[in-house]
Amino acid sequence: ASLPDWRDKRVLVTAGPTREPLDPVRFFTNRSSGKMGYAIAEAASRTGAEVVLISGPTSLAPPPGVRRISVVRAEEMLKAVLEELPRADIIIKAAAVADYRPVTVSDRKMKKRDETIEIRMERTPDIALEVGKRKGNRFLVGFAAETDHVEENAREKLRRKGMDLIVANDVTAEGAGFEVDTNIAAVYDQKGLVARWPRMSKERMAERLIALIGERLNDR
Ligand code: C5P
Numbered sequence: 001a002s003l004p005d006w007r008d009k010r011v012l013v014t015a016g017p018t019r020e021p022l023d024p025v026r027f028f029t030n031r032s033s034g035k036m037g038y039a040i041a042e043a044a045s046r047t048g049a050e051v052v053l054i055s056g057p058t059s060l061a062p063p064p065g066v067r068r069i070s071v072v073r074a075e076e077m078l079k080a081v082l083e084e085l086p087r088a089d090i091i092i093k094a095a096a097v098a099d100y101r102p103v104t105v106s107d108r109k110m111k112k113r114d115e116t117i118e119i120r121m122e123r124t125p126d127i128a129l130e131v132g133k134r135k136g137n138r139f140l141v142g143f144a145a146e147t148d149h150v151e152e153n154a155r156e157k158l159r160r161k162g163m164d165l166i167v168a169n170d171v172t173a174e175g176a177g178f179e180v181d182t183n184i185a186a187v188y189d190q191k192g193l194v195a196r197w198p199r200m201s202k203e204r205m206a207e208r209l210i211a212l213i214g215e216r217l218n219d220r
Helices: 035-046 074-087 127-133 150-160 202-219
Strands: 010-015 020-023 026-028 050-055 067-070 090-093 100-102 121-123 139-146 165-170 182-189 192-201
Touching: 010 035, 010 074, 020 100, 026 100, 035 050, 035 090, 035 202, 050 074, 074 127, 090 127, 090 202, 127 139, 127 150, 139 150, 139 202, 150 165, 150 182, 165 202, 182 202, 192 202
Parallel strands: 010 050, 010 090, 050 067, 090 139, 139 165
Antiparallel strands: 020 026, 100 121, 165 182, 182 192
């Protein structure tokens, strides 16, 4: 897959997990390492595009030439994305945004006392959905990490969130999904299946995704 020339383009990538605090020492998060999103930012940068990477907490270094904005909570990621959105031509949402957060965040460490406790959780904002509403002519790509009914769920998300492409992966498959260096995916657009990508490095998959978006933009 050859990379497009995007010297006139601005790309916004989200990556990593978000962290939703419970108190000053505890939080809820997920297994996202940020590898897929960082690989995408790196490949996008090699096209000559101006790349901004909005990242949750990860141990990864930002790729050379990429401007990174570090965030922690879903709410902060939404704010950063909406701020950068007007300047972006292509948005790739590879972040594993937490779906729920504790309703109340204690400013003191919660003491160990009761045998069982209950923590009330509420929905976080759906960033991709908010972007979808404001996307205009921008090209929007999402990810779907699923364990069941991968195709059905991915296509429903694509429709609901107004995405142009969605990259679906079965996170239960070996060599795909969280914490590993490889991925296996199927890509869908509004009409259906676009590509099936067998197990390959996240770097290579990132290149194929950028090449595919390049082709789609040319066909417009
Ligand atoms: O619904 P689900 O979280 O599985 O959708 C996945 C896609 O939506 C990903 O592209 C992810 O980055 C994005 N998303 C988001 N904000 C959320 C949840 C998911 O932008 N709160």
